[in-house]
Amino acid sequence: MSNVIIKRAVENIRRGTSVYTPIIELVVNSIQAIEEKGNVDEGEINVVIKRSGQTKTDSAERDITGFTIEDNGIGFTPKNRESFDTLYTDKKIKEGGKGFGRFTCLKYFEDVHVSSTFAEGDSFLQRTFKMGKKTEIIVDEEITESESAETGTKISLKGLKTPIPERTVNTISRVLVEKLLPFFIKDDKKCPKVYLADESGEKVLEGREIQIAANTPFYGYVICELTRKVKEWLEEVKDFKPLPDRMGYFRRHSNLNLYIEVLSWEKVLKDSTMRNKIFFHKLGLE
Ligand SMILES: Nc1ncnc2c1ncn2[C@@H]1O[C@H](COP(=O)(O)OP(=O)(O)OP(=O)(O)O)[C@@H](O)[C@H]1O
Numbered sequence: 001m002s003n004v005i006i007k008r009a010v011e012n013i014r015r016g017t018s019v020y021t022p023i024i025e026l027v028v029n030s031i032q033a034i035e036e037k038g039n040v041d042e043g044e045i046n047v048v049i050k051r052s053g054q055t056k057t058d059s060a061e062r063d064i065t066g067f068t069i070e071d072n073g074i075g076f077t078p079k080n081r082e083s084f085d086t087l088y089t090d091k092k093i094k095e096g097g098k099g100f101g102r103f104t105c106l107k108y109f110e111d112v113h114v115s116s117t118f119a120e121g122d123s124f125l126q127r128t129f130k131m132g133k134k135t136e137i138i139v140d141e142e143i144t145e146s147e148s149a150e151t152g153t154k155i156s157l158k159g160l161k162t163p164i165p166e167r168t169v170n171t172i173s174r175v176l177v178e179k180l181l182p183f184f185i186k187d188d189k190k191c192p193k194v195y196l197a198d199e200s201g202e203k204v205l206e207g208r209e210i211q212i213a214a215n216t217p218f219y220g221y222v223i224c225e226l227t228r229k230v231k232e233w234l235e236e237v238k239d240f241k242p243l244p245d246r247m248g249y250f251r252r253h254s255n256l257n258l259y260i261e262v263l264s265w266e267k268v269l270k271d272s273t274m275r276n277k278i279f280f281h282k283l284g285l286e
């Protein structure tokens, strides 16, 4: 339980910070959580840029809406949770910690979500909560059994308050490296790996990245039993239109650049029978 006027604390953050400050703060927290776990060699931090489905300008890059920062550190143990809940926490005072870094998140982002797995004895628990905006630092907290057997924390920064001018991964990574450099050049210290990726950085099975630009079209297919209920739902709720043969439905989501078809099993069979027929006809194999 805390009792802080969070809005005032955030307003009091002096100038000289930028939208990158919360990301740096969270990456540093992640480095410290990995050090606390004592697994720096396997330590990994993933920063992912979240983008909207739409682009407001002609640029190929979609607008940035937020970031997630994920680490495989010790997680939000009761002690770390307690420290997070304390304004000007002194948990890291020896390392020069001011106990305030997390509040910079609320200066630049509407919402801060935390999801963390920590060990308790032989079991793993998952703690999720949001950063409050009124008087409680931790709100909507839930603790459940974790599905993961590895500790770590994922923090999502959502609802960017002011647009970010630099939009490509390259420019953002340059800013991050520059700001994080002091943490990497302490010679007595090892550092975990830090990766930065765009949300669209999907990978094929072999690990090759699929390049998805703002104008890349997507095609989605659903094959199902077209019952009366499904048809009604598609037409009346989801705004789908029937295909000419009425054995399926289609819809274009222009804002997502997605064309989607819902097909009946009969249609898939009928179309492939027809395709094979033409193929054999062309080969003179009828
Ligand atoms: N990724 C994380 N994993 C585990 N605990 C974390 C993580 N991020 C934050 N914490 C906990 O939340 C507390 C508050 O973090 P915050 O960044 O606001 O302050 P600090 O790191 O103690 O000091 P500073 O203001 O210098 O950053 C930390 O002391 C730590 O206990």
Ligand SMILES: [Mg+2]
Binding pocket: 025, 028, 029, 097, 101, 102
């Ligand atoms: Mg910190």
